[in-house]
Amino acid sequence: MFYLAIKVRQVLPIVIEAVFFDLDGTLLHMNMDEFLSKYIKALSDSFREIMPPDLVKNSLRRAIIAALTDNNPGKTNQEVFIEQFLLGTNYSPQDLLPVFNSFYNNEYKDLRSFTQPTPSAKEVVDKLAGCGYRLVLATNPIFPRIAILERMKWAGVDSAPWEIITTYEEYHFCKPNPGFFAELLSNMGLSGAQALMVGNNTNEDLSASVLGIKTYLTIDNLIDRGDSSYEPDFRGKLADLPSCLEQIQP
Numbered sequence: 001m002f003y004l005a006i007k008v009r010q011v012l013p014i015v016i017e018a019v020f021f022d023l024d025g026t027l028l029h030m031n032m033d034e035f036l037s038k039y040i041k042a043l044s045d046s047f048r049e050i051m052p053p054d055l056v057k058n059s060l061r062r063a064i065i066a067a068l069t070d071n072n073p074g075k076t077n078q079e080v081f082i083e084q085f086l087l088g089t090n091y092s093p094q095d096l097l098p099v100f101n102s103f104y105n106n107e108y109k110d111l112r113s114f115t116q117p118t119p120s121a122k123e124v125v126d127k128l129a130g131c132g133y134r135l136v137l138a139t140n141p142i143f144p145r146i147a148i149l150e151r152m153k154w155a156g157v158d159s160a161p162w163e164i165i166t167t168y169e170e171y172h173f174c175k176p177n178p179g180f181f182a183e184l185l186s187n188m189g190l191s192g193a194q195a196l197m198v199g200n201n202t203n204e205d206l207s208a209s210v211l212g213i214k215t216y217l218t219i220d221n222l223i224d225r226g227d228s229s230y231e232p233d234f235r236g237k238l239a240d241l242p243s244c245l246e247q248i249q250p
């Protein structure tokens with residue numbers, strides 16, 4: 001029986017069940033560096049009543065870098081972020097949470113003008129949902145859920161049947177750490193071969209291949225900082241993803 005099982009696995013191709021979508025630069029076009037700089041400026045303006053702008057900017061940069069690079073599986077990215085943001089201040093997380101929430105409910109929405117929605121995002125996501133693919137919004141989890149949901153609205157993909165959205169409240173690693181993809185696969189109950197990662201960053205998104213996840217590099221808003229040794233399995237425009245899947249699926 002064992003022999004038979006192994007033989008069947010070798011003969012039958014693995015079917016991709018789930019598609020993991022990056023958000024920024026993939027479903028929602030933007031100049032990431034410009035967006036981050038506007039975000040840091042807007043957030044530091046919102047904190048001006050309680051912290052000097054320069055302190056907010058430095059704390060924010062330190063907190064983002066810490067959340068991006070921390071490898072401790074016992075701490076969520078939010079815990080790392082808040083801890084680093086509060087370093088050197090007398091504030092507690094409870095003091096700052098209302099300020100963050102107010103920012104994301106108000107000023108954050110103005111950052112929409114620094115993004116360019118692409119019509120193919122909704123079309124592609126809806127089409128794949130209609131084909132029965134399980135969908136994951138696999139954005140880099142350095143933002144709270146409220147901020148990710150807002151950007152999904154800007155991209156026009158907020159109403160799709162997302163099974164998981166990777167938020168900083170829930171995830172413990174960031175791309176390109178393969179631990180991020182391992183945690184996601186575990187939450188989905190999938191092996192790497194059952195998923196396809198779609199993204200625009202040659203390092204952050206293509207590192208999924210370490211887990212055996214197939215990768216589709218979108219070229220519409222490509223980011224290649226020369227820091228990647230990964231090769232995508234497929235590359236093309238986001239709009240061409242459904243036809244690519246039709247060709248590779250048995």
Ligand SMILES: [Mg+2]
Nearest residue numbers: 022024025200
């Ligand atoms: Mg991206």
